[in-house]
Amino acid sequence: MHELLSWLSEHYVLLLTWLYWSVDVVLRIVGVIVVPRRRRPGSAVAWLFAIMLLPVVGFPLYLMLGKAELPRKRREKQKIVNRLMRVRAQSLPDSELDEDVPSWLQSAVRLNRELGAFPLTGHNSADFEIDYQTSLDRMAADIRTATSDVHVLFYTMGLDDVTRNFFDALAEVADRGVHVRVLYDHLGSVTHWPVYRAMRRHLDAHGIEHFPMMPVKPFSDGAFQRPDLRNHRKLLIVDGRIGWMGSQNIIAPHYDKRANIRRGLRWQETMVRFGGPIVSEMNLLFATDWFYESGQSLDRATVVNTAPDATGSYECQLVPSGPGFVLENNLLLFNQLFYSAQERIVAVSPYFVPDESMFSALVTAARRGVDVELFVSEIGDQFLVYHAQRSYYTALLEAGVRIQLYAAPGILHAKHVSIDDSVTVIGSSNMDIRSFLLDMESSMMIGGTDFMVKMHEVEDVYRSRSRELTLEEWRGRPALTRLLDNTCRLASAVV
Template identity: 75%
Template sequence: MAELWQWVLDHGVVVITYIFLAIDVILRILGLVVVPRNRRPGSALAWLMAIMIFPLLGFPLYLLLGKAQLPRKRREKQKVINRLMHVRAHDIPDSELDADSPSWLQSAVNLNRELGAFPLTGNNSADLEIDYDTSLSRMAEDIRAAESEVHVLFFAMALDTTTQDFFDALAESAARGVKVRVLYDHWASLTHGSVYRAMRRHLDAHGIEHYPMMPVKPFRDGAFQRPDLRNHRKLLMIDGQIGWMGSQNLIAAHYNKRANIRRGLHWQETMARFRGPIVSEMNLLFATDWYYESAEMLSEADLVQAPVDTSGTYECQLVPSGPGFVFENNLALFNQLFYSADRRICAVSPYFVPDESMLAAIVTAARRGVEVELFVSEIGDQFLVFHAQRSYYSELLAAGVKIWLYRAPTILHAKHVTIDDSVTVIGSSNMDIRSFLLDMESSMMVGGTDFIQKMYDVEDVYRSRSRQLTLEEWEQRPVPMRLLDNLCRLASAVV
């Protein structure tokens, strides 16, 4: 044994080299066996390329970020929630669609229910708000009118000069005996530093119960947890009668970041304010996230309230999605609507990085004569995603898709789709792989001619603030920029 050890010491460089080569080969073989299982081909190829080029780095990263799966305890809670929702969904039939609704809209409703969405409800009303400060002011006004409960859930939350009135409204309502519950994504809010801490101190000072969602505690569940699974929803419900949802976070329009302020960046949002039976469904979705973080199961009797206002004419269906669901609910819904469109598609997404199926659906729609418009920002705030989405522009433009670039220095952060004159989907979901696989999202499918017209009016505003990108202009961009876009596209597939 001593002689063997001495030989190892004498030939250390050779031994280390062979060990390194053995590990290198083993990791490559493990990658070929493990990575392709139950994974879309593009993602599998991207991971395999990373592992084959840098096995000592790529394989550990795959173990860290390779599975879009909730922690075990959360999966167990998700099963409980799914069983309860299935029982409730069985007992509550969908509302009847209007007689003039296209046949494919009923198919979309059925698809959503199969994937875990809430029932279609009728007699809802809704309006839109696209001014950043006005939406915050209106939400604060609704909170101040609360009588029993306020439920708040936002991806990013902070107490700053822009949101001060909103948090003051929460404190005033809590002081009047209104039950206020607050949820916010841990990482998305924590990264804002002092204004995040100010928010927590404010909530604590006024006795408001609050929890961070998806807390970044890698080994909290006794096993490693993927740290970039986030809750991206934005919801506000008051007394089960008024519900807000859309794209806006509860933070200043420049996100209090020095780089954004220096560049003059600020965010353009779209929020929808609902009244009617759909608000109870929004309350139920909030209750699922509340259960995940607090372990408190809120009673259905408290969450589902008889609507005071049933004068509306909109049919609404709430569609949750995220890693807690077996299928990619939001992607399935978008694709079904794109293939069903007969005349017109308008898609608004700040981060547009479609998978192969969505790209095919959009290109096919454009080539069969559907007028397709895509609104994106002229500049981006996320380097990788911004350049990845640009890699799709050539194919989209060649197919006849009209691409509108919302002018800098504004980031168009709104997220919604309109199909023909029939249906709108609005909510928190981007059209990128992160929103399809990694983020917990909420989308609202709305049917109603009047609401469609409101969306058209919003799209007209966007159009007036944008410039149209042409294929000729795009094909003249520098070769290095094309290479960068394509490289980022490849990297974006690693999920």
């Protein structure tokens, strides 16, 4: 025994080296076998690159972040949620599209119903709001009219000087007996700690029920859960008669971050205020998330109501998506619409990192003569995503896509698409791999000539604040910048 210990002490460097390289080789071999299974080629290549570059770091990261799915217990709960949603959605009225709408739009409606269970509903009203403070104040005014229920669900929420009126409205109606329920994404809100803590204290002080969505407790459901699986939806429903939806979070337009304030950054959002039968669909989506986080099932009368005002002229359909669904509902809808477009596509997204199928759909549309216009921000707030999305610009410009850069220091955070003069999709979903695979999102497909006129007016406002990027200008950027963009593109595929 003494001789063995003596030999080990003399040769431990050799043994550790041999052990390291043995583990290195094994991890590389296992990576090649395991990683490509049921995974997009681009994602598989990115993960394999990380593992081959440094296996002892890359492979553990893959084990933690390589599966875009919920733990088993959460998946079982999600099945209950989806079943509940489908059963209650049967109570919602079906609407028929006009005979003169294109057949591809009818196909999109059928696709959405199959993916997310929600029907197309008619006789809805909808109005845009693109001013940040005004939208908060209008939502607060609607909250103050509540008589029974207020349902709030936002990715990021915090009590600060900008949002105080919103939270005061919640407190006022709660104090007079209205049932207020609040959901906020845990990671999306807790990272803004001072205003997050102030919000929670405010809600508690007025007896308002609230829950963090997708709380970061990696092993709470019996298996490791990726911390970056998030609920990214933004919804406000008042008495089942007024619904708000779009891209805006309940926080100051600079997100209370010193770096953003120092740079003068301000987020530009687009919100839509709905009335009519569609509000019951929004309420039902909230109810499923409420059950998911609280375990409380809201009764049918609270969730699905007969709309008091059904005089609107817009047809609407809600499309939920996220890791709880089998397919990427938002991606499939976008691709269906891009391939169907005949004349015009206008896409607005703050984070544009498409998968291969969406990129091909946009390039193909431009090549076949469709006028394709993409709005993105001139500057970025997220280093990796900002540089990754820039790596797509050359191919898009060469195909004929017009890229509008929203002027700094604004961050165009709005998320919407319009196709021809037929339909708009607006909501919380970015056009990036994260929104397709990892985030719970909500999108609304809206048809109606008058609404398309309003949509184009919003696009005109953003166009007036943007400048068009030319292929000549883009080709002249520094070589080092190109290298950085392409490297970030590869890293962004690791999902």
